[in-house]
Structures are given as C-alpha cells and as structure tokens.
Amino acid sequence: xxxxxxxxxxxxxxxxxxxxxxxxxxxxxxxxxxxxxxxxxxxxxxxxxxxxxxxxxxxxxxxxxxxxxxxxxxxxxxxxxxxxxxxxxxxxxxxxxxxxxxxxxxxxxxxxxxxxxxxxxxxxxxxxxxxxxxxxxxxxxxxxxxxxxxxxxxxxxxxxxxxxxxxxxxxxxxxxxxxxxxxxxxxxxxxxxxxxxxxxxxxxxxxxxxxxxxxxxxxxxxxxxxxxxxxxxxxxxxxxxxxxxxxxxxxxxxxxxxxxxxxxxxxxxxxxxxxxxxxxxxxxxxxxxxxxxxxxxxxxxxxxxxxxxxxxxxxxxxxxxxxxxxxxxxxxxxxxxxxxxxxxxxxxxxxxxxxxxxxxxxxxxxxxxxxxxxxxxxxxxxxxxxxxxxxxxxxxxxxxxxxxxxxxxxxxxxxxxxxxxxxxxxxxxxxxxxxxx
Amino acid sequence: xxxxxxxxxxxxxxxxxxxxxxxxxxxxxxxxxxxxxxxxxxxxxxxxxxxxxxxxxxxxxxxxxxxxxxxxxxxxxxxxxxxxxxxxxxxxxxxxxxxxxxxxxxxxxxxxxxxxxxxxxxxxxxxxxxxxxxxxxxxxxxxxxxxxxxxxxxxxxxxxxxxxxxxxxxxxxxxxxxxxxxxxxxxxxxxxxxxxxxxxxxxxxxxxxxxxxxxxxxxxxxxxxxxxxxxxxxxxxxxxxxxxxxxxxxxxxxxxxxxxxxxxxxxxxxxxxxxxxxxxxxxxxxxxxxxxxxxxxxxxxxxxxxxxxxxxxxxxxxxxxxxxxxxxxxxxxxxxxxxxxxxxxxxxxxxxxxxxxxxxxxxxxxxxxxxxxxxxxxxxxxxxxxxxxxxxxxxxxxxxxxxxxxxxxxxxxxxxxxxx
Numbered sequence: 001x002x003x004x005x006x007x008x009x010x011x012x013x014x015x016x017x018x019x020x021x022x023x024x025x026x027x028x029x030x031x032x033x034x035x036x037x038x039x040x041x042x043x044x045x046x047x048x049x050x051x052x053x054x055x056x057x058x059x060x061x062x063x064x065x066x067x068x069x070x071x072x073x074x075x076x077x078x079x080x081x082x083x084x085x086x087x088x089x090x091x092x093x094x095x096x097x098x099x100x101x102x103x104x105x106x107x108x109x110x111x112x113x114x115x116x117x118x119x120x121x122x123x124x125x126x127x128x129x130x131x132x133x134x135x136x137x138x139x140x141x142x143x144x145x146x147x148x149x150x151x152x153x154x155x156x157x158x159x160x161x162x163x164x165x166x167x168x169x170x171x172x173x174x175x176x177x178x179x180x181x182x183x184x185x186x187x188x189x190x191x192x193x194x195x196x197x198x199x200x201x202x203x204x205x206x207x208x209x210x211x212x213x214x215x216x217x218x219x220x221x222x223x224x225x226x227x228x229x230x231x232x233x234x235x236x237x238x239x240x241x242x243x244x245x246x247x248x249x250x251x252x253x254x255x256x257x258x259x260x261x262x263x264x265x266x267x268x269x270x271x272x273x274x275x276x277x278x279x280x281x282x283x284x285x286x287x288x289x290x291x292x293x294x295x296x297x298x299x300x301x302x303x304x305x306x307x308x309x310x311x312x313x314x315x316x317x318x319x320x321x322x323x324x325x326x327x328x329x330x331x332x333x334x335x336x337x338x339x340x341x342x343x344x345x346x347x348x349x350x351x352x353x354x355x356x357x358x359x360x361x362x363x364x365x366x367x368x369x370x371x372x373x374x375x376x377x378x379x380x381x382x383x384x385x386x387x388x389x390x391x392x393x394x395x396x397x398x399x400x401x402x403x404x405x406x407x408x409x410x411x412x413x414x415x416x417x418x419x420x421x422x423x424x425x426x427x428x429x430x431x432x433x434x435x436x437x
Numbered sequence: 438x439x440x441x442x443x444x445x446x447x448x449x450x451x452x453x454x455x456x457x458x459x460x461x462x463x464x465x466x467x468x469x470x471x472x473x474x475x476x477x478x479x480x481x482x483x484x485x486x487x488x489x490x491x492x493x494x495x496x497x498x499x500x501x502x503x504x505x506x507x508x509x510x511x512x513x514x515x516x517x518x519x520x521x522x523x524x525x526x527x528x529x530x531x532x533x534x535x536x537x538x539x540x541x542x543x544x545x546x547x548x549x550x551x552x553x554x555x556x557x558x559x560x561x562x563x564x565x566x567x568x569x570x571x572x573x574x575x576x577x578x579x580x581x582x583x584x585x586x587x588x589x590x591x592x593x594x595x596x597x598x599x600x601x602x603x604x605x606x607x608x609x610x611x612x613x614x615x616x617x618x619x620x621x622x623x624x625x626x627x628x629x630x631x632x633x634x635x636x637x638x639x640x641x642x643x644x645x646x647x648x649x650x651x652x653x654x655x656x657x658x659x660x661x662x663x664x665x666x667x668x669x670x671x672x673x674x675x676x677x678x679x680x681x682x683x684x685x686x687x688x689x690x691x692x693x694x695x696x697x698x699x700x701x702x703x704x705x706x707x708x709x710x711x712x713x714x715x716x717x718x719x720x721x722x723x724x725x726x727x728x729x730x731x732x733x734x735x736x737x738x739x740x741x742x743x744x745x746x747x748x749x750x751x752x753x754x755x756x757x758x759x760x761x762x763x764x765x766x767x768x769x770x771x772x773x774x775x776x777x778x779x780x781x782x783x784x785x786x787x788x789x790x791x792x793x794x795x796x797x798x799x800x801x802x803x804x805x806x807x808x809x810x811x812x813x814x815x816x817x818x819x820x821x822x823x824x825x826x827x828x829x830x831x832x833x834x835x836x837x838x839x840x841x842x843x844x845x846x847x848x849x850x851x852x853x854x855x856x857x
Contacts, residue, residue, distance in 0.1 A: 003739035004732040012732055016725035023722055030718030037725065093742045103742045136742045149741050246756060370756065375787060378847055382773055382836040385780045385843070386764035392783040394760070 001149050002051070008044060008145040015040055044145050051141035052087050054150030059135045061156045067124045068163035069259070070251040074121050075156075077106065077135060081114040087139040087148070094120040095151075097130040100158065108137070124160040127255060127305060132156040161305045163259040166421055167266045167297075175422075176270040179429045196227040232437045233290045233329055234268050234428075236261040236300075238279040239337035240307065241314030246338070248366050249417040256366055256417045257336035258304045263421045264334060265300050267428060269293020277303060278326075280319035281310040287326060320351040327359065332437045334362045334424070341394070345401040353408050360436050361410045362427055365402075366417055371395045471513065471536050471690075474565040475662035476558075478511055478688055481677075484670045490678060491685040500551070500695050506684020507677065510539075510547060511556040511656060515580035517541035517587055531563040534576040539692050541587050546694055548588070549647040551687070554680060555584050556653045556660075557595075559618050570662060572599065572616050581618060585652050588643055590628050593621035595654060596637040604634035604658075606676050612669035614639075618655045628652075632676070640676070651680055774830045777839045781827040781846055788850050809853055816852055823849040 019033040062076040075094070079086060089108045096104060106120035122132070134153045140146070166172050201210055201221035209223040238244075238261060244254040261277075268275045269292065276290035277300050286303055288296070314337070323333070333355065339345035352361055374391035377384070402412045411431070415423045431437060472479045472494075485492045495508075513536035514521070521535040547553055558581050563574045575581075578595045585591040595618055602617035619637030624630065631651065632640035639658065643650045657663035659673040677686055689695075715723060767776055789801040792808060802824040810817035827846040830839055 001739045003736045009729070009732055009736065012725070012729045016722070016729050019722050019725045023718055030721060033718070033721045033725075037721070037728070091741065095743060098746065103745055138741050149739050368756065374760070375783060379780070379843065380840075382776070382839070383764060383768060385839075386767045386776055387760050389767065389776060389779050389783065390760045390763040392780075 001054075002048070003147050003149060005140055005144050005147045007143070011040055011145070043143065047141045047143040047145040051146055051148055052084065052139075054137075054148060054152070056082050056084060057086065057137070057150065057152060058082060059137075059152040059154060061132060061135070061154050063132075063156055063158055066159050066161045068165055069124050069127050069160050069255050070163050071165070072121050072123050073158065074119050075132065077108065077118045077120055079108060079116045079118075079135075079137065079152075085113045086110060086116045089116060089137050089139050090147070091136075091138040092118060092120075093136040094122070094132055095134045095136060096122055096132045099126040099128065099130045099160070100124060100132065103136075122158075123250070124158070125250060126252065126309070127160050127162060127258075127307075129157055129159050132158065159305075162255070162262055162301065164262050164266075164301065166263045172263055172267050172425065173270065175425060176267045176429065180271055180432075196225045198222045199225045231292075232273045232432075233276065233327070233331035234264070234273050235276045235278055235290065235323065235327065235331050235333045236264060237319075237323060237333055237335045237337075238277070238304075238307075239314050239316075239319075239335070240279050240281045240285065240310045241337075242311050243314070243338040243340060244336075245309050245311065248368060251417065252309065253338055253366050254307075254309065254336075256420055257364070258307070260364070260420045260424050261334070261336065262297070262301055262304065264424055264428060265293055265297050267293075267425050269297060271428075271432060273332075275300065278323055279307060280314065280322075282312040282315050282318075284319055284322040290331070316348040316351050320355055324355055324358070330359055330437060332360045332362065332428075332431060334364060334428075336364045338365050339398075339401060341397050342400055349401065349404055349408070352405060352410055356408055356410055360431060362413060362424075362431075363402075363405055363410050364413045364415075364420070364424060365398075366420065367414050369416060471565065473661070475568065475570065475660065476511075476513065476536070476560055476565055476656065477661050478509070478659060480661040480664045481659050481670070481673055482688060484664065485674050485677070485686070488674060490674065492677075493685070493687060495687050495689040495691055495695055500687065504685065505551050505687045506681030508547060508551040508553040508687045508689050509556065509659075509677070510544065510553055510689050511660070512539060512544070512584040513537050513558050514539040515558065515576065515583050517544060517583055531566060532561045532574075534558050534561050534580055536562065536565070537690065537692070539584075543692055543694060544584065544587055547689065548650045550694065552648050552650075552681075554651040554653060554677070555588070556656045557581050557584050557618070559616075559656050564662075570615060575616060575618075578618075585620075585654075588645070588650055588652065590625045590641065590643045590650075590652055591620065592625050593623050595619065596621055596635075598636055602635045604632070604639060604672075606632060606672035608675050608679075610672040610675045612658065612663070612672040613667040614655050614657050614663070614669075615667065617657075620652070620654045631680075773836050773839055774832060774834050777830060777843055778828045781824060781843065784846070784850065785824060788854060791854060805853060816849070820849040820853055 022033045060078045067073040092108045094104045100122040108116045108118035110116045134151045137150045201223040215221045265275045274290035275293050275296040277288040279285045371391045379385045515534040524530045561574045602614045605611040628643040630638040663669040785801040806817040806821040823846040827842045
C-alpha cells in the first residue's frame with residue numbers, strides 16, 4: 001500500500017501556511033497560492049507514477065528446525081526482486097507471534113542490485129509452534145513524497161522446544177562423568193547392597209560378609225563383595241499449575257523446570273539410573289514409567305515439548321497420593337513446584353511428608369529475583385518502602401515453608417533460574433554419593 | 438442487562454430529567470405556574486401570537502432600548518419595600534396577594550428604561566389556588582394600589598363599584614369586568630386617563646420626565662380569567678397593540694432589569710457571514726487544510742505492521758500486583774514510622790546475612806557493629822546510631838523525614854558492606 005511520506009506532509013503544511021500568509025498579507029494575488037498547490041500536486045502525482053510497487057518483490061526466511069525456549073533465534077531474511085532492482089528499503093519488520101516477541105525491527109542491506117539480505121533476531125519466550133507470518137518493508141518514492149508499505153507473507157513456523165543446551169553442549173557429560181568416575185569405583189564397591197562378586201576373604205574383612213556355601217564349595221573362605229545399586233528409579237514430578245506459569249527471568253517457571261528435568265534425565269542416563277515423568281495440575285496428567293535414562297530422554301523430551309500451559313490451581317494432595325500409589329519401589333522423586341504462601345503450602349507439606357517416608361524427595365522451586373531486588377533496592381518513597389516490607393514478608397514466608405520441609409528430611413532446592421540445572425545435578429550426584437537411594 | 442446496570446441507567450435518566458426540568462423552569466423565567474392560572478398572562482401571549490403580534494416573556498438576556506415597543510409588568514406584590522414572608526396560618530397565606538417579589542427600585546428603573554404598562558394586582562392567592570374569583574377574595578385596596586403609589590400616580594384610593602362593569606376599549610372592541618377595580622377620577626399631576634369606564638379610569642398614562650408609564654387598574658382586562666370568562670381578548674390585544682405602537686411586547690414577570698440604557702444594537706449573524714469564509718480566495722486556505730488533513734489521515738490509515746498490544750496481561754504480573762496491593766494496604770494503615778522501622782529491621786537482617794553468611798542473632802545491629810568495631814570503631818558507632826535513628830523515629834514523623842533517616846542508614850550500611 002502507498003501512503004504519503006513525511007516530506008509530502010511537510011510540504012503540504014508549508015503550502016498551507018504560505019496560503020494563509022498570502023491571503024492575510026495580500027502582497028501577491030491569490031492565484032499565487034493556487035499555483036503553489038498546483039505545483040505540489042503535479043510533483044506528487046509524478047513521484048507517485050515512478051515509485052516501484054510491492055508486487056515486484058519476494059521474500060525468503062531461513063530458520064532452524066527447532067528453537068530452544070528462552071534463547072534467541074536469528075533468522076536470515078533474503079529479499080529478491082522479480083524484475084528491476086530492489087528499492088532502497090527504509091525500514092523492515094518481522095511480524096511474529098507474541099511468544100516470539102511480536103513485531104520486530106531488523107535491517108536489510110543490499111548485496112546485489114536485485115537482492116537485499118538481513119537478519120532478524122527473535123526471542124523464544126514460550127514452548128510451542130509459533131508463526132512468523134510476514135515481513136513488512138517500507139521504501140520511499142524517488143522524491144520521497146510517498147512511501148510504499150508492503151506486507152510480504154512468509155508463513156514460517158518455528159517450533160520452540162525445551163532447552164537442552166547443557167545436554168548438547170556436553171556440559172552435563174563432562175560434569176557427571178567426572179563426578180561419577182572416581183566416586184563409583186571407590187565408594188560403591190563394598191558399601192552398597194547389590195551383589196557384585198565373590199572375593200577371597202582376607203584379614204580385616206567383615207566376617208559377616210563370608211559366603212559360607214561358596215566357601216564350602218571352594219574349600220576356601222570367600223566373601224561377597226557388594227556395591228551400590230546403579231539402576232535407581234528417578235521420578236521427575238512437574239507441577240503444571242497456574243503458579244508455574246509465572247515468569248522468572250523471561251521464561252515461565254514450568255519452562256525452567258522442564259529444562260532442568262531434561263538435563264537431569266540425561267545425567268541420570270549417564271549415572272545408569274531409570275527415569276520416569278509425572279506431571280499434574282488440578283489432577284494427575286502424564287505418567288511415563290521409569291526407563292533407562294538414555295532411552296527415556298527422547299521420550300521425555302517429546303512429551304515435555306507438547307505439554308501445554310495450564311491456568312488451574314494444582315491439587316497437591318491428589319497428585320502426590322496418585323504418585324505414591326503408582327510407585328512400588330523406593331525412588332528419588334524430584335518435585336518441581338511452587339507455592340504462594342504458608343497457608344496454601346500447608347497441604348503440599350503434609351503430602352510431601354507422607355511421600356518422604358518411602359522415597360527420597362527433592363523439592364525444587366525457583367527463587368523470585370523480583371523479591372530480592374525489591375528488598376535490596378534503595379527506596380525513594382514511602383510506597384517503595386512498603387513494597388520492600390511486603391517483599392521481605394513474602395520471602396520470609398517462603399523460607400518458613402522451606403525450613404519446615406528441610407526439617408522433615410526433604411532436600412529443598414530454592415535457586416535462581418540460571419543456576420537451577422547445575423544445582424540440581426550437584427544434588428543428584430550428592431544423593432548418589434551418599435547412597436540415599 | 439444486569440440489575441445493577443439497569444439501576445445505574447435509571448439513576449442517570451432521573452438526574453437528567455431533573456436537570457432538564459430545572460433548566461426549563463429557569464429558562465421560562467418563573468411563569469409557572471402563576472402564568473397559567475387565572476391571574477397569569479399566558480392566554481394573552483397565545484392569543485396575540487395567534488394574531489401575528491410579536492410578544493414574548495422576558496428571560497435571561499439583555500434587552501436594548503428601542504427593541505421593545507412595550508414592557509408589560511404584571512405586578513403581583515403588595516409590598517414593594519419588603520420581601521414576602523409567608524404567614525404561618527394557611528388561611529392567612531391564601532389571603533395574601535404577593536405571588537412574586539418585586540422591588541420598588543427595580544420597578545421604577547424598568548419603567549424608566551422602556552415604555553411600560555404596570556398592571557396592578559387585584560386578587561388574593563386563593564383565586565389561583567381555588568380557581569374561583571369572588572368578591573371575598575379581593576385584595577384590600579391599599580395593597581392593590583402599592584405599584585401605583587410607587588409612581589406617585591394615585592392621590593385617591595382605588596374605586597371598587599362592585600358588580601359587573603362593561604367597558605369600551607375603542608375601535609369597536611369592548612369587554613366585561615367582574616368586581617371592577619378603577620382609578621379615581623382625580624389623578625396626580627402628569628397623569629392622564631387613556632381608558633375610562635364607569636365611575637373611574639381603567640388605564641392611565643403618566644409622564645414624569647422619563648419614558649411614559651401606563652397603569653392598568655384592573656388586571657382582569659388582560660389576564661387569563663378576563664380573557665376566558667369575560668371575552669376581553671380582542672379588547673386587550675387591541676389595547677396593547679395600540680400602546681406598543683405596533684412594536685414587540687415583552688411580558689416581564691421577573692425582578693431583574695435585563696435592560697442596558699446604552700446597549701449597542703446586537704447584530705445577528707447569518708449564513709451569509711459563514712459563507713464569506715468559503716468565498717474566493719478564502720476557499721484556498723480551506724482547500725489546503727482539507728488536503729493536509731486528508732494526507733495525514735491517509736498516512737495514519739496505512740500502518741507499518743499490525744497494531745501492537747501495549748499491555749500483555751501475563752500471569753507473571755500477578756506477584757507484582759499482589760505486592761503493590763499489600764503495600765497500599767500497609768500505607769493506608771497510616772503508621773509510616775512503624776513501616777520504616779520494619780524495613781530497616783529487614784535490611785539489617787540482609788546485611789547480617791551478607792556479612793556472616795546467615796542471620797541468627799536477636800540483635801543484628803549490635804552484632805554488625807561489634808564486627809565492624811574491630812576495624813573501624815567510628816563506622817561502627819555511626820552505623821549503630823543511624824540504625825537506631827531509623828528504627829525509632831517517633832510517632833507522627835513525616836515520610837520525608839523518615840526517608841532522610843533511611844537514607845542515612847543506607848549510606849552507613851553501604852560503607853559497612855563495601856568499605857568506606
């Protein structure tokens with residue numbers, strides 16, 4: 001579409017001022033004003049005839065197949081002219097869904113007379129399938145009296161998936177392998193409850209370890225050497241209630257939780273453990289039984305990528321009771337959840353207490369940086385002081401709940417989003433090292 | 438539509454109706470309901486308008502001399518020197534004749550500025566309320582003559598011959614008067630009879646240096662009662678038209694003058710004045726303005742991209758809103774000193790946590806001061822003093838002073854944490 005340019009508006013405004021001046025001052029005949037408008041109209045019409053239209057252009061976008069949630073994606077934009085040169089583009093915008101940042105500006109530079117390239121950076125703020133519907137271009141006419149605004153449809157779909165950057169970058173492999181090697185060989189042998197091998201009994205060994213039947217058969221004292229179990233069950237329980245939709249550091253809490261859960265799955269695969277998934281909100285949702293970590297990872301990844309955002313309040317009683325009934329073996333349960341205050345956390349604490357009798361519980365929640373910022377900010381008004389007091393009260397209430405959980409023997413992990421994955425893996429490795437499961 | 442919304446709409450309509458009614462009554466210049474009663478002149482106005490005479494009620498607005506041929510002042514006040522005070526007994530009240538107050542000064546000034554016909558009162562309020570005219574409801578003669586006395590036109594009392602009096606207004610028109618009220622034959626100097634009937638005069642004219650003043654002794658000649666029951670309409674119309682000299686007639690029932698002695702003639706604007714704005718060559722400026730407006734609208738119509746959402750109502754905003762709401766409730770409690778003290782206490786805990794790893798002591802200020810005193814006793818002393826001052830500001834300390842105290846504490850805390 002074509003619209004008047006700023007220059008034409010300025011000229012028209014100037015012509016109007018001159019017209020009023022001419023009529024008021026009466027220094028020239030009124031026909032001078034008429035001539036002024038006629039010249040402006042002729043110039044505008046001539047310029048309009050020379051401006052290239054939007055039909056001569058096409059646009060192409062290069063995009064990756066998948067984008068990790070919370071990361072930026074850079075799309076390459078190529079604009080080509082079907083005939084003639086590409087007009088000098090004065091402005092370019094990508095029309096993306098709100099989850100990708102909405103309308104985003106970018107720059108185009110000519111690389112050839114009939115081609116201009118550029119790149120637009122979009123931020124993937126949510127999981128899901130989102131569209132970059134069109135590219136908007138704007139270029140002026142030769143005299144800059146008009147502007148052509150063109151909407152070039154692209155219909156590009158971007159799939160935003162959970163962020164597994166720590167997995168694909170090898171960070172987790174490096175951390176877990178280095179931790180497990182050196183711990184497994186020295187700690188697990190002889191200290192676990194799983195039979196490893198028969199060894200010759202030597203002085204200093206516990207006599208209770210002697211296997212009398214095999215000793216009789218071999219006619220020499222042999223003892224059982226035990227080791228720590230390797231195929232522990234790990235259940236990743238994700239609370240998908242409305243509290244987990246709240247954004248922290250530009251991403252929903254549930255997305256941070258999903259990213260950490262997938263990193264944990266990968267780490268558990270390296271540690272030889274079985275990983276299962278359980279999600280809930282007002283009622284139990286997905287349950288994937290524990291399976292070897294390497295095999296579980298793709299399954300969990302696809303399941304978690306499809307998990308939507310819920311707007312209902314979580315029912316911890318129903319969800320944790322359901323999980324307790326499903327688990328027949330002592331497991332490590334990592335619960336990603338959140339609570340608003342001590343009152344609403346009451347049921348959560350009670351149910352975790354029940355679950356903690358048979359399993360090892362790690363309760364993971366994200367610290368809200370806003371509460372910290374408000375408490376430490378220098379207030380410039382009485383209202384800001386009041387807000388800081390409220391923020392401190394809310395932080396104190398959270399701490400009360402976490403302290404109560406800690407007293408029950410539940411491992412609590414309240415951390416900032418950027419350190420969530422690292423601290424969760426450290427906790428997992430510590431649990432393995434201490435053989436809590 | 439919900440019940441609440443319906444009630445709200447009904448309330449708005451009711452207020453609008455009341456406002457319109459009040460405005461309408463004010464705009465009509467107090468002619469309701471007296472003017473529609475037996476003693477009013479509403480019928481005369483309608484009648485004369487039906488005969489294409491120019492007659493109107495006075496309302497808010499300036500009347501220039503020369504723009505009105507005759508001002509008719511129907512006096513319904515029996516004491517021009519005092520405001521009417523309502524008697525306690527209803528009977529006494531009904532027997533009073535003051536329907537609307539009129540000041541002596543205003544009456545004389547009105548008569549001086551425009552040719553005026555002063556109509557004397559005759560009946561008590563009971564006539565208007567009952568709808569019946571009876572000799573027992575006549576005003577005392579002295580009360581009825583109050584307006585005439587204002588012009589010193591009455592050396593003798595009004596005549597009340599009683600019965601029915603037929604009069605001839607000239608031009609072949611005549612009428613009847615029930616219980617007539619007449620000026621005595623002897624008139625004051627400068628006054629002359631204009632219309633006589635029976636033993637006295639119905640209408641006299643007085644010239645006292647200013648404009649002429651006509652005095653009508655019996656209002657039944659022109660009021661609704663006389664027009665309807667006595668058939669005085671033609672006589673009244675003919676009489677007024679003659680006095681007004683064919684000019685516009687103004688019925689003035691107000692206690693305001695509305696007249697400027699030397700007001701310039703108001704020129705009425707017409708379509709021709711407006712058309713001059715669009716005549717050549719002014720039309721060029723209008724064309725230019727139109728063209729510029731069209732270009733501006735055109736440019737604003739073609740957007741460079743879709744409209745953007747200014748406020749994204751995301752769940753993440755809930756916590757901020759919750760904090761702001763709770764903070765507002767705390768502020769509304771009106772105990773700012775206690776609020777600031779709580780904040781300083783929280784800040785002390787956080788400083789303690791940053792210094793020692795975890796908070797634990799009952800008196801964080803003392804613990805911090807003790808720790809700092811090992812390296813900088815002056816700083817420790819200043820910190821303790823600033824903390825104490827910020828935590829115990831005293832009741833009623835204004836927020837500005839509290840902020841100053843808090844600022845002093847924060848400066849000390851900053852030095853404790855990061856060194857001076």
